[in-house]
Amino acid sequence: MPVIDKLAHSLGRRDEVPNQELARELAEKMDKKGIREIAENLWNKDRNIQADCIKVLYEVGCIEPRLITDYTDDFVKCLRSRNNRLVWGGMTALAEVAKANPDAVFRNLDAIKKAKESGSVITIDNAISTLAYTAAGNRKYNEAIFPYLLMHLSDCRPKEVPQHSEKTLPAVNGSNKTDFIKVLEKRMEDLSSGGLARVKKVIKQAQAK
Numbered sequence: 573m574p575v576i577d578k579l580a581h582s583l584g585r586r587d588e589v590p591n592q593e594l595a596r597e598l599a600e601k602m603d604k605k606g607i608r609e610i611a612e613n614l615w616n617k618d619r620n621i622q623a624d625c626i627k628v629l630y631e632v633g634c635i636e637p638r639l640i641t642d643y644t645d646d647f648v649k650c651l652r653s654r655n656n657r658l659v660w661g662g663m664t665a666l667a668e669v670a671k672a673n674p675d676a677v678f679r680n681l682d683a684i685k686k687a688k689e690s691g692s693v694i695t696i697d698n699a700i701s702t703l704a705y706t707a708a709g710n711r712k713y714n715e716a717i718f719p720y721l722l723m724h725l726s727d728c729r730p731k732e733v734p735q736h737s738e739k740t741l742p743a744v745n746g747s748n749k750t751d752f753i754k755v756l757e758k759r760m761e762d763l764s765s766g767g768l769a770r771v772k773k774v775i776k777q778a779q780a781k
Contacts, residue, residue, distance in 0.1 A: 575606040576613055579624040591624050595631030599639060607632060611643045619655055626650065626661030633668030641669050644676040651687040660695040663687060667701035674709025677702060678716075685720070696732075700724065700739040707743035718748050725755050730762040734770035741777060749778045 575598070576582060580590040598606050613625045629647075633640040640647075647669065650662025666684065670677040677684070688699035700721065707717035721740050728736055737756055744752050756771050756778075763771060 575603075575609050576621070579621060579628070581618070581620040581624050588627060591627045592631055595628045596635065598628070599632045599635035602636075602639065604639070607639055611640075611646055614646055614650065614658070619657070622655060623657045623661070626658055626665065630661060630665040630668060633665055637668045637672035640665060641673040641676060644669050644673070644680070648680045648683050651683055656692060656695075659687065660692055660698060663691070663695050663698040663702060667698050667705060670702050670705035670709070674706045674713060677706045678709065678713050681706075681716070697735065697739065700736050701742075704740050704743040708745075714743060714745065714748065718743055722751060722755050725752075725759065730759070730764075731767065733759045733763060734767040734774070737771055737774045741774060744778050744781055746781055749781050752778055 575594065578590060578594045578597075580586070580588060583590050594610075597603070598610070607629070610625045610628050613621055614629075616622055616625070629640055629643065644666070647662040647665045650658040650665075653659055653662070663684070666677055666680075684699055684702055688696050688703075691699065703717050703721055707714045707721065721743060725733065725736060725740065733756070740752070753775050756775055760768060760771055
């Protein structure tokens with residue numbers, strides 16, 4: 573049975589369970605051939621198939637990021653799609669790729685920043701994760717990316733500060749945590765009680781690095 577026939581849309585389903593089950597099956601079996609078939613169908617003429625395929629790929633990445641690193645260029649291409657599901661799905665996949673192969677993601681830094689600047693809320697959220705995991709890759713990447721993340725935290729809407737500070741944590745280390753904490757302390761005056769508690773927790777985590 574071709575793996576494309578196991579997608580939610582192929583089964584006449586409107587929920588994501590078949591896609592999640594397929595991703596788990598592909599990851600557990602390390603089925604690179606099946607994953608390749610899914611990746612090739614990112615460009616299927618049916619947008620429902622496209623949506624299912626990007627879902628399967630980033631769910632595979634959540635389980636084992638190394639299984640989707642070969643498709644980094646496809647995920648970057650997704651960022652330029654007119655199908656918003658592919659845009660934010662591609663960014664979600666890139667966040668997983670960055671954990672296993674930050675080099676591949678760093679080569680596409682400009683495209684990621686561009687997609688973040690013009691993207692939907694969910695695209696922006698996942699762009700922060702993508703950039704943070706890439707910055708965690710090595711000192712050079714951190715020096716190139718971390719100031720950009722700090723600038724974002726300085727300027728983003730108050731309601732975004734808690735989540736985006738949490739997503740930035742992977743990039744925080746002993747040499748940059750002071751600057752990170754200073755930015756968050758300055759933003760604390762803008763926050764509600766719930767957001768304030770989350771940011772205080774982030775600061776504690778940063779201090780421990």
